[in-house]
Amino acid sequence: MIASYSGKPLRLSNYSTKEFTGMKIMNMVNAINDALDIKLSDDKNVIVYGEDVGVEGGVFRATEGLQLKHGADRVFDSPLAESGIVGTAIGMAVAGLRPVVEMQFCGFVYPAFNQIISHASRIRNRSRGNFETPMVIRMPYGGGINALEHHSESMEAIFGHIPGLKVVVPSTPHDAKGLLISAIESNDTILFMEPKRIYRAIKQEVAEEKYSIPLGKANVLTQGKDVTVVAFGAMVREVQKAMIMAKEAGISVELIDLRSIYPIDRETIAKSVKKTGRIITVTEGPRSFGLGSEISQIAIEEAFLSLEAPPSRVSGFDVIVPLPKGEHHYMQDPYKIFYEIERIVKF
């Protein structure tokens, strides 16, 4: 029998609170709100809009209070049209503003695909650097919240596949704040995917001051020697639960939180796999052509001679995320992750 993983404290992050002056307990929604507030305060070019983000403060309350504080010309409700939201943000961005727009749910971003793929990702290249689109498209993504159809998808791979976009996924309140500030300050178009399953599930001490976390750099959350596990977003927490079982089974896991889907941190992945000789990716999205495949290929290219087992993927199946009553079949639970850890270490 496997011991239960519940009730044990999970290590939330590996930063030192001593680096900062004032700390406040925040969940991820609070941290995102704080990052937006800071950037609205220190850069008059930052504009925040989307469906229900103004008066209501967003359906998840990520923009709560911002319209009142910063004015309705800087934080406002748009008409209900994702293509319109992203397309107009592109216009604002080429004209010098820094829009931060919200897609209410990941599953509603598709009408905006044309604008994202045909323009946001291309304008700098098309104009040979004359224009650029410094903008952030925020969207809650991922399953595990018993939602209706179109509210549970993880489409990081789709966005990662588009040249010209950066894709960022935080896994903690601390990371959400620092990464979002970096995203808003970046001159590129950033897809900022927020794992809504852990919007409120995790609270931690977050610095009140402004700080940033670099895009494109992964975070080695736990050092280990037997197997590297790469995850991001809500899956980081699930891996940490599986690691409790792994520890009891005498397996030492190195956990990498990817933080950025693109640019992907090849160096950190390579270094880790050279050390452990084994790699497992844990993703929520469908398996085929997903992040797992990309990361496995990096391991093969960078650490082929160190590999002691084939790179392995724990992922969603190539199916539509089932409605709540069937969703447990789809989601990665800690047992599924531990099962794979054990299988690969014994390979």
Added chain:
Amino acid sequence: MIKNKILFDQYNPLNKTMFRIIDDAGKVVNKEWLPEIGDEALLKAYKDMLFARVADLQTVSYQRQGRIYTYPPNYGQEAIAGATGALIGDNDWLVPAFREMGAMLAKGVTLKELFLYFMGYEDGSKFQKAKFTLPISVPIASQILHAAGIGYAIKYNKEDKVVFTFVGDGGTSQGDFHEAINFAGVWKVPVIFIIQNNQYGISTPTRLQTASESLAIKSVAYGVKGIQVDGNDFLAMYRTIQESVELCKKGEGPVLIEAVTYRKGAHTTSDDPTKYRTKEEELLWDGKDPLNRLKSYLIDKKLWSNEAEEKIVPQYKEEVDRQFIEAENWGAYPKEDVFKYLYADMPDDLKEQERQYDRFLQWKATKVK
């Protein structure tokens, strides 16, 4: 049945007049356009609306008890789906959004099926009896393009049918809305587009969706017939849809109906309307409640009474509960159902994914309590 005058002409959206027949007290104020409907049919329509309301309110309370997941209430908008339900034929198509319970029930979708859907079973969209009824569609306005395509198929096959499709006021901001009306207009297909203008897209009021004077007026630009109707006036909705069906069947469709109503409930059970609207506004619209208005009209005509209503409501509640409990006893979600509906023939790779999952489940069964 159509008189010499055409409703859509008289109430051309450029005339900026909303079509209504009864006032807020249920008194006839526009006799000229009273629809041809028998007493029995009228009473049945009212009772169907009442049943839908009882079911809707009860569904919200099931949600509050944690027995279903997120649910979008219909409360206050029943006359729109009710009038549709009273006129839609078994062979007509219904392309719903997600706030048209009365129309779905009229097509033969069961409450039990709707409950299954909101409990988180796809089986709730596998309608056993309802023909030509597409499942609930969540992405706003996306489904009304399908209605235009179905309209093309009807015209192509020379069928005597129409399509009913629904969108909200917020949905009129989506590109798909405009494309759908435009395609249907170019093709002259038998589609009845109904905008349920319930004043809010979640928290966003209609004035932030459009600078147009009305939503109906958008029909003018696409060259299709349009009308703004009091959506809480069952008789006006009925009369409008009656004419719409006849126009569509004569090849004079499509039509665009803006039904002006009010969402008395929340957008969904996850939403809190106190954040964005006032008590005064809610009270104002309480006075325009579609069921109360039709009930007053029926009582005046001696077709219905408060006593009759008091007698029937408990029966409805019982029936709703009965279907709900049947849905609750639906049982486990078969693992196979996760995989088997994606493709006509399951690809080998997907079969292998299912086998891998089976191996994991076997392992888990032996290792985990």
